Amino acid sequence: MSSFRLDGKTAIITGGASGIGKAIALKFAERGAEVCILEINGDLAKETIHDIKKLGGSVEVYTCDVSNHAEVNKTIAKITQKQEIDILVNNAGVAQIGNLENTSESDLDRVYNVNIKGVYNCMHAALGHMKKKGGIILNMASVAGSVAVADRFAYSMSKGAVLTMTYSVAKDYIEYGIRCNSISPARIHTPFVDGFIKKNYPGKESEMFEKLSQTQPIGRMGKPEEVANLALYLCSDEASFITGTDFPIDGGFIKLNS
Structure with a gap:
């Protein structure tokens, strides 16, 4: 297939060692991207590295805590010394189960630091480089950011923030040729x-x-590969007219449960 190719493009994927992040990393590498995985524990990505290289793809893993602003800046700088950033996929995230009353302050801080501040940190570090020639940012939101899901107070808060950060960045940086969208998976x-x-x-x-x-x-x-297919489309040239939009991939969860 000539469509949905990412040849010659560098894609940074946070949390790319497992689950949805791994599926996106494999899909992007298969379609020609040079994949850079950011993981808090680089050892977790060994299997992903093996699978990508088995495909004949290109991958580098950087040990990085996305909640640490200085660490993210240092990691992005290290990447840009070697190559330009074309795609940033903010996939790293943590879950939290609980309503308002049984969500502790430490629970809230943990979710905020990864799911909100982590997305901010990566976008903040990458945007200056992307402004030079354009680029694509794809943020992983959730159906929990759009509709009520029981016992997901902190998690829903964080994914609602991901949605509004997506809209804001899309609006503010469209003149630089930067597209910013989000995906909202259900379970x-x-x-x-x-x-x-x-x-x-x-x-x-x-x-x-x-x-x-x-x-x-x-x-x-849903299957991680199904989310990866949507991510591939949104980060490909075929989606060049799409920005500032959230894409539910939810098996009908939002519309058919309301």
């Missing part, structure tokens, strides 16, 4: 979901997996 079947079920529902894994799957009107969880 996606990742290792995190399996770990959550195993930890909280021991002995009832199959039952809970089916129950969580049925919360999506389409009757199943």
Whole structure:
């Protein structure tokens, strides 16, 4: 296929070692991008590196805590010494279960630091380089940022902020040829979901997996590869007329549950 290619482009993907981030890294590398993965623990990305190189793709991993402003600036500077930034995918994030009353201050700070400040840090560090010749920013939001989801107070807060940061950056930097969009997945079947079920529902894994799957009107969880396909489109030249928009990928969750 000649369409949806990323040849000659450098794509930074935060949290690219597992789940949705790994699927995006593999898809982008398969389509010709030079992938730079930012991970808080670089060792976590070994399998991703192996899989990308098996595809014949190009990948570098940088150990980086996206919540640390100075660390992000240093990492982005290191990347730009070697290549220009064409694509930034802000995928790194943490989850938090709880309503307002049982969300502690430390819970709120942890979610804020990664899901909001982490996105700010990466965009802030990359924008100066992107302004020179344009670029694409794709932020990972969530259906929880658009509609009410029970017991997701801090997480919903953070993903609502991702949406509004996306709109603001798209508005302020359109004149520089920078496109900024977001994706809002519903429940996606990742290792995190399996770990959550195993930890909280021991002995009832199959039952809970089916129950969580049925919360999506389409009757199943999404696959990381499906999110990666949407990310590929939004970061390709075929999407050059799209900016300032959020794209739900939710099995009908938002519209059919309302």
